[in-house]
Amino acid sequence: MTDSSSWVPEGVNTALPSAARVYDYLLGGGHNFSGDRALAEKLVTVVPARDMARLNRAFLRRAVLHLVDAGITQFLDLGSGIPTVGNVHEIAHSADPDIRVVYVDYEPVAVAHSELMLADEPNATILQADMRDPEKILNSPRVRDLLDLDRPLGLLMVGVVQFIPDADDPWALAASYRDAMAPGSYLALSAFTWDNAPAGMAGAVEVFKNSQDPIFPRARAEIMRMFDGFDLVEPGLVYTPQWRPERPEDVGDNAERSNLYAGVARKP
Structure with missing residues (x-):
């Protein structure tokens, strides 16, 4: 897709790569620009980024179906x-078309295309907001109109907390959402880690410094803290392909190569 496409929202800096558009490219999508593609190609020289994206997306599917x-x-x-x-x-509605979904992203291209895709979908919507502002999100009329926060909720933080620096306290952020959720709610989370390939992940950190979304990988114990106040379901916090694989071969011989930890947990 060319950078002059008419679908670009006004004011978007197409020269500055974004994590959302890099991820789209790695998954084979078409809503990305030359800068995003160039960054992604640099990324695959230091970490197996395409495998990481694919395995993270597969975890999302399994987690959503588990919660359903x-x-x-x-x-x-x-x-x-x-x-x-x-x-x-799409995943949830394959099981129950009445399931309601609110997407949240601050990236203009992500929001614009979500709005187009969801225009005729009464049970799903998109809110343009920064996930670091839970009060704004949880009190948004768009969220309140579609979700009942007095009932159990599936909160998804899949492949995003690595974009939140320690200074913004992702642990307190997770706790803020947890406290707003009804008992019986679930959190599904995955995040970049240093643990398997510290040198490669350090290279990824350098690559993402040239984007609007620097990354902050974390050790397993740091990611585990984001589940404080929840009860992890089996198999706990593991690499993405190890989380309830549908077939043994889906795990492969080197699950650590996914470089993301993943877990699902229930609020008691």
């Missing part, structure tokens, strides 16, 4: 990104 099986009928997807095949409402 657990009785969750509404989802809040923070940092939802650009709508490519396999979005949350």
Whole structure:
């Protein structure tokens, strides 16, 4: 797709790569620009970024279906990104078309394309907001109109907390959302880690310094803290392909290569 496409929202700096558009490219999407593609190609020289994106997307699918099986009928997807095949409402609606989904992202291209995709979808919507502002998000009329926060909720923070620096306290942020959720709600989260390939991830940090979304990978213990106040479901916090794989071969011989930890947990 060319950088002069008519779908570019006004004011978007197409020269500055964004994580949402890089992820879209790595997943084979078409809503990205030359700068995003160039950054993605640099990224694959230091980490197996295409595998990481694919395995993270597969985790999202399994997590959503697990929550649907657990009785969750509404989802809040923070940092939802650009709508490519396999979005949350598509996964959930394959099981129950009455499930309600609110997507949240601050990236203009992600929001613009979500609005187009969801124009005729009464049970899903997109809110343009920064996930670091839970009060704004949770009190938004768009959220309140579609979600009932007095009932169990599926909160999705899949592949996004690595964009939140320590200075913005992602642990307190997760706690803020947790405290606003009804008992019986779930959190599904995945995040970049240093643990498997510290040198490669350090290279990824350098690559993302040339984007609007620097990354902050974390050790397993730091990611585990984001589940404080929740009860992790089996198999706990593991690499993405290890979380309830549908087939043994889906895990492969080197699950650590995914470089993201993933977990799902219930609020008691």
